[in-house]
Amino acid sequence: MVISVMLGLLAYSTVNRNNSTARVLKDGSAQFKQLMLDPSLRADGSSMIGTEFIDIELPEFGGGLQRLGSIRSALKVIIVFSSDDCELCFNERVLWSKLHELYPPDRLMVIGICTSKEKESAAEFIRKKNIKFPVYWDPLNKVRRAMGFRVSPLRVLTDKDNKIIDIERTQTTIEYQQNYIHIIDTLIEKGLNEK
Numbered sequence: 168m169v170i171s172v173m174l175g176l177l178a179y180s181t182v183n184r185n186n187s188t189a190r191v192l193k194d195g196s197a198q199f200k201q202l203m204l205d206p207s208l209r210a211d212g213s214s215m216i217g218t219e220f221i222d223i224e225l226p227e228f229g230g231g232l233q234r235l236g237s238i239r240s241a242l243k244v245i246i247v248f249s250s251d252d253c254e255l256c257f258n259e260r261v262l263w264s265k266l267h268e269l270y271p272p273d274r275l276m277v278i279g280i281c282t283s284k285e286k287e288s289a290a291e292f293i294r295k296k297n298i299k300f301p302v303y304w305d306p307l308n309k310v311r312r313a314m315g316f317r318v319s320p321l322r323v324l325t326d327k328d329n330k331i332i333d334i335e336r337t338q339t340t341i342e343y344q345q346n347y348i349h350i351i352d353t354l355i356e357k358g359l360n361e362k
Contacts, residue, residue, distance in 0.1 A: 207334040209315045220245065220329045221313045225280065225303035228290050233303060240276035241327050241358050242351065247310060248320035250283040250292035256320050259337035260296060262344040266351065267300040274355050276300075282308050282319065 207215050220243075222236030235245075244266055248256075267277040279302035283289035286304060293302055305311075311319070324333040338344065 206316065206318055206321055206336055207331075215314065215331050215334060218331055220323060220325050220331055221310055222329065223309055223313070225305055225310075228281070228286075228293060228302045228304060233301070235278070235303070236329055238276055238278065239327070240272055240274065242275045242332075242354060243323075243325045243329075244275065244277045244351075245280060245323040245325065246278070246320060247280045247282065247316060247323065249281065250289050252320050255339060256337050257296065258339040259320070259322070259344065260298065262338075262347060264297070264299065265344075265348065269348070270351075270355065275351060279303065280305050280310050282306065282311060 209215060220235070222234060224232050224234045227233050244263070246263055263277055263279075266275060269275075277300040279293075279298060279300060281289050281293070281302050282305050283292070284306050286306070289304065310316070318336055320337045322335050322337060323331060325331055338347070
């Protein structure tokens with residue numbers, strides 16, 4: 168019940184963003200601005216919330232191939248990034264690491280998708296940034312193209328069925344990151360209680 172309320176609040180927020188987008192679609196510059204502010208919107212103004220995240224096979228930096236749709240967890244936080252993204256954008260990696268450490272993989276899985284072209288420099292970047300969660304390599308930007316993502320880095324929250332719950336640009340404030348962890352805690356707790 169409570170997880171439904173939390174998802175309803177996320178959906179309400181998305182509907183409000185989408186309704187305001189529908190009003191500005193008549194004006195091209197306003198449409199562009201809205202699309203850049205809301206990464207959950209496709210170029211046509213429709214929302215990706217509630218749609219399925221792409222199921223694609225990608226190589227993991229640690230070795231082997233992984234089909235993204237076969238990763239099982241109650242929730243997944245998927246980070247789409249490039250080692251060329253601005254340093255300020257990577258301040259959120261504290262949140263990524265904390266989420267990875269706080270929850271067992273059956274409850275929450277943090278997954279990185281690195282779109283950098285050069286594998287060696289990307290692997291060095293992952294090592295230097297001390298990223299411990301699995302990171303998959305997508306140098307041809309298959310995920311970004313298929314999903315219609317326009318910005319990077321991007322954080323995508325999906326449910327156990329790979330349905331998108333939320334899409335956001337990275338946020339750097341400590342207050343925001345603490346709030347996000349609280350939302351994840353609530354979603355996980357309520358999901359476990361509904362079983």
